[in-house]
Amino acid sequence: MRWSKALIPTLKQSPAEAEVVSHKLMIRAGMIRKLASGIYSYMPLCLRVIDKVETIVREEMDKAGAQELLMPVLSPSELWIESGRWDVYGKELMRLEDRNEKHFALGPTHEEVITDIARRELRSYKQLPVCLYQIQTKFRDEIRPRFGVMRGREFTMKDAYSFHPTKECLNKYYKLMFEVYSDIFKRCGLKFRAVLADCGAIGGDETHEFMVLASSGESLVLSCPDDTCGYAATDDTAKSKILSVEENLSGELCEKDTPGKKSVEDVSAFLNVNPFNLIKTLVYKTSKEPVVVLVRGDREINISKLKKVLKDELVELADDKTTTDISGCEVGFAGPVGLKQKVKVIVDLTIKNMGCGVTGANKKDKHYVNVVPGKDFDVEKYYDIAMAKAGDLCVKCSKPLEEFRGIEVGQIFKLGAKYSKSMDANYTGEDGKAKPFIMGCYGIGITRTIAAAIEQNNDENGIIWPMEIAPYQVILIGVNMKDTQTVAICEELYKELKEKSIEVLYDDRDQRAGFKFKDADLIGVPYKVVVSEKNLKENKVEIQERRSGSRDFTPRDNVINYIQSKIYPLF
């Protein structure tokens, strides 16, 4: 491609809206342009990178015996109602109506559609296992789109679904997909880590997220520092041994005035006790009646764990009215002793060894001191519903956990029979009986992977593409396009590079050299081939490496060899 004919609208300044480096660079490099919040056009340069990543994904998926298909973006509400997710998925599901007022969803993921295909087309255990995948535009009405294509409302995703006769078969395939994913992200040049994660609205048993390590990442991961232990999990999944505290309170239960003191910080400061001596009382709404949840004052509730304990997906913090109805007083003074309404109380493990603690008294401006769990209020069972933190001890090996930030670029799930059961998708087994499919599903955010690659590969001058996903492998720059010899040699090299199937962007614009170098750095092409009058006098051409900035000079006739040795170092 000749740059003079290419639409690569680079920018010196990045628009004010861009926060993270990948977003800024994707705009500045002319890769993306915003159409609406969280919705972007992929410009030609970006599309080349998307094609590269998709190719890697296809090659590796096909290696694992998966087959590509393409399902509709639009799916009827019936399917979602059948699986139960029409309600569970919530506002994130983009919904629309046709002219007959029939409801549809724009697919955020395709378990329902693929399960429908499976129940129609897969009949016998002899056809299993089978894995089907697609690369397609997905829609999620994100609560807050941000960071460019990192969290968009419309994005490209590879989603794969496998069908098995048994759990063992699924487990085997899950392991295979784990390897496939590792290979894919390695080929994309990413530093990543696979971590245990929460199943969320998709459901299922075991699941791993593939995290690209980046300080700008939206996900927080807790991991064991010991590589041989290897425990790592997202913050909403992580289990940990939370240290019990030494400094317990003791004494008789009594009521204290705490005027206007509602938060843990305020109450602990006012009563001159530690936050970990408080018992925090929160009210949550569920799909049925509200529940009260207790956790130690220095800890946060992990809503994912709470959902599992309650076996309910529709759990959220209650509004003020619900809270006051239950406690009988204004928000901030609720406690487990003397609640106005009798409701289920879920108590976190951190409360177990507390001795006594400070709780709200269910009266305005009052707290109880020296409340004893199990004595002053009933505890039927202790649950692990607290958020793990760095410093907590690893559940496997008891070393203190560390935390890091990551960008979730892929996730693999063991769905089990969740969808096949709810949607009545069965095959006939060897014994002639109908059995539900055991399913797995496997996603990769294609466009998010690209943003993650930029987060990990950039410097002050711009993007530094890993070779396998670079939009072009080399950029050919003529230093002075008014020099006829420079232009002649450039034209020759351009032709030769193309003949050797090397992906070359020829910057034939009549611009000053510095201008072209800056643009080349910005769009991140791994190698520059620089043709100048000066070097041509010695019959030499300069080759620069983007990542290291190193410069090398090679005879004009050796340029192709040189570049090939860099692009295909193994040969």
Next chain:
RNA sequence: CGGGGCGUAGCGCAGUCUGGUUAGCGCGCAGCGUUCGGGACGCUGAGGCCCCCGGUUCGAAUCCGGGCGCCCCGACCA
């Protein structure tokens, strides 16, 4: 959905508080000339529904009301 901010040329912004020349600046764009190895310079020029609708006023980018869009923080999220 709650809190905060913004909307003026393709991009980045000033002007708005305190209404009043022809609405400005930098970058970019077009033409001419000089320059030519790390985002050059000079001259000339094009480009505006000042987010939209309504109101106040002799007069509104500016004040008032309503709406829309975008960004940030929070709750939330394969």
